[in-house]
Amino acid sequence: MKPSQPLDTLQALARNRSEAALASLGTALAASRTSDERLALLERYRNEYGLHLATAERDGVSITSLTNHRAFLERLESAISQAAEDAVSRRASAQADASRWHAERRKEKSLEVLVDRRTLKARTRAERQNQKQTDEVAARVAGARDRS
Numbered sequence: 001m002k003p004s005q006p007l008d009t010l011q012a013l014a015r016n017r018s019e020a021a022l023a024s025l026g027t028a029l030a031a032s033r034t035s036d037e038r039l040a041l042l043e044r045y046r047n048e049y050g051l052h053l054a055t056a057e058r059d060g061v062s063i064t065s066l067t068n069h070r071a072f073l074e075r076l077e078s079a080i081s082q083a084a085e086d087a088v089s090r091r092a093s094a095q096a097d098a099s100r101w102h103a104e105r106r107k108e109k110s111l112e113v114l115v116d117r118r119t120l121k122a123r124t125r126a127e128r129q130n131q132k133q134t135d136e137v138a139a140r141v142a143g144a145r146d147r148s
Helices: 006-059 063-147
Strands: none
Touching: 006 063
């Protein structure tokens, strides 16, 4: 069995594609996690700043300060909206990469099964050949005894 047989080449290529897909999945999952964390942080800021604004309104605040607080909250809402879109996009990308990796892994496993079958077939063929040679030697020895 030569290592340069086409099936071995296909198996090596499938393994490389599977490993590349797995690396891509890892990167996409990390990016998705980072995006989710960024979104959670922005939402936490919004909640804290909203509480700060409510306290300021209750205690009395100048109209300029109130306008600035509200403008900042609007910008924060815009950032949250963008971060939410980014998080959804990155989750979708991670899901697509997971599907790609699963498909590549299935191909790799299928080729592995074919290589294993080929190896088993070659081993069986070699064992039969060995048994045939053993039987021939035994038959010659038995024939030589009978002639004696």
